[in-house]
Amino acid sequence: MGNQETKKNIVRKILDHPVSTPYIALILVFVISTIASPDIFPxxxxxxxxxxQASIVGMVSIGMTVVLLVGGIDLSxxxxxALCACLLADMMEAGIGQGKQGIMLGQVLLxxxxxxxxxxVNGLIIVTRNLEPFIITLGVNMVVKxxxxxxxxxxxGGKVTEAWVHFGSKYVMGIPCAVILYAVMMAVFIVILHKTVYGRHIYAIGSNAEAARLTGIKVKINKIMAYVLCGFTAALAGVMLMARVRVGEPNGSANYDMDALAAAVIGGTAMSGGVGTLAGTLAGVLIMAMVNNILNLIGADPNMQGVIRGAIILVAVLFQRREK
Structure with a gap:
C-alpha cells in the first residue's frame, strides 16, 4: 500500500507541475499526427x-516569453x-564580391x-511614457516593415556566404546546426531567468510591478532590458532564417510573431505577466511546428494554419483563465 501511495503522489506531483499540461498536449499532437501520416510524419x-523549422520560431519565442513575463508583448x-536578414544578406553579397566566404562576424554582430x-526603442517608449506595449510595438513593426x-x-536580395549556407543546412552528429544553436540559447536564457537576480526581478515585476518597485527593484530598467533581449533573439532568428533560405527575404518572417506568441501561451506563460517558463514555451514551439507540419503533409488548405493558430491561442488563454 505504501509503494502504491508513493507512486500516486509522484504521478500527482508530475500532473500538478506547471509544464505538465503542455507536454501532455505535445504527446497527444505527436500521436495524432503519427496516426494521420504514419509513413512520413514519424x-x-x-x-x-x-x-x-521549430528552432527559428523557438528563438523568437524565447524573447517573447521574457517580454510576456514582465506583462508586455512585442509585435515588432x-x-x-526581416530587416536584419536583408541587411546581412546584402553585406554578405558585398563580402562575397571581395572573395570572403566566412562567418563575417562583424556584420553579424552589427x-x-x-x-x-x-x-x-520599444522599451523606452513603453516604459518612459507608460504606453500600451501592444500599440507601441505594432507601430514600431509598421515603421520598420x-x-x-x-x-x-x-x-x-543579397547572398549568403558558404559558411552560413553550411550552418543553415548541415548537421552535427545528426542534429541540425540551427537546433543546436537554439538549444544553447534555451540553456543560457533558462539560467538567466532562474539562476540570476535579473530573472527573479522579471518574475517579481510581472507578478506585481508596484510591489517590486517598493522592494527596491528597478522596474523600468528591467522592463526595458526585456525588450532589448527580445530584439536580440528576433535579430538572431532573422540571421538563421537568412541562412536557411539563403537570401534576404523581406516577407519571409511573416507570422513568426503569432507563432512565438502562441508557443509561449500554449506553454503556460500568462499574458498578464509573472507566470511562465521556457521549458513550457519549448513544448509550445514543438506543438506549433508539429501542427504546421502535419497540415502540410495531409494537404490542408494553407489558410487553415492561421485558423488553427488563432484557435490554439484562444483555447490556451481560456484554459489559463479557468485554472485561475
Whole structure:
C-alpha cells in the first residue's frame, strides 16, 4: 500500500507541475499526427525538418516569453527579423564580391545590435511614457516593415556566404546546426531567468510591478532590458532564417510573431505577466511546428494554419483563465 501511495503522489506531483499540461498536449499532437501520416510524419528526416523549422520560431519565442513575463508583448519581431536578414544578406553579397566566404562576424554582430536597438526603442517608449506595449510595438513593426520595403523594393536580395549556407543546412552528429544553436540559447536564457537576480526581478515585476518597485527593484530598467533581449533573439532568428533560405527575404518572417506568441501561451506563460517558463514555451514551439507540419503533409488548405493558430491561442488563454 505504501509503494502504491508513493507512486500516486509522484504521478500527482508530475500532473500538478506547471509544464505538465503542455507536454501532455505535445504527446497527444505527436500521436495524432503519427496516426494521420504514419509513413512520413514519424520518420527521422521529417522530425529533423520539424526541429529545424521549430528552432527559428523557438528563438523568437524565447524573447517573447521574457517580454510576456514582465506583462508586455512585442509585435515588432517579424520586421526586426526581416530587416536584419536583408541587411546581412546584402553585406554578405558585398563580402562575397571581395572573395570572403566566412562567418563575417562583424556584420553579424552589427545586425544583432540593430535588433537590440529596436528593442531598446520599444522599451523606452513603453516604459518612459507608460504606453500600451501592444500599440507601441505594432507601430514600431509598421515603421520598420516600411523601411524594409523601401530598402528592398519588396524583392528578395543579397547572398549568403558558404559558411552560413553550411550552418543553415548541415548537421552535427545528426542534429541540425540551427537546433543546436537554439538549444544553447534555451540553456543560457533558462539560467538567466532562474539562476540570476535579473530573472527573479522579471518574475517579481510581472507578478506585481508596484510591489517590486517598493522592494527596491528597478522596474523600468528591467522592463526595458526585456525588450532589448527580445530584439536580440528576433535579430538572431532573422540571421538563421537568412541562412536557411539563403537570401534576404523581406516577407519571409511573416507570422513568426503569432507563432512565438502562441508557443509561449500554449506553454503556460500568462499574458498578464509573472507566470511562465521556457521549458513550457519549448513544448509550445514543438506543438506549433508539429501542427504546421502535419497540415502540410495531409494537404490542408494553407489558410487553415492561421485558423488553427488563432484557435490554439484562444483555447490556451481560456484554459489559463479557468485554472485561475
Amino acid at each position: 520518420t527521422y528526416t521529417n522530425i529533423a525538418n520539424i526541429l529545424r 519581431v517579424t520586421s526586426v527579423m 545586425v544583432l545590435m540593430i535588433g537590440c536597438l529596436i528593442g531598446l 516600411g523601411i524594409v520595403m523601401l530598402y528592398t523594393k519588396g524583392a528578395p
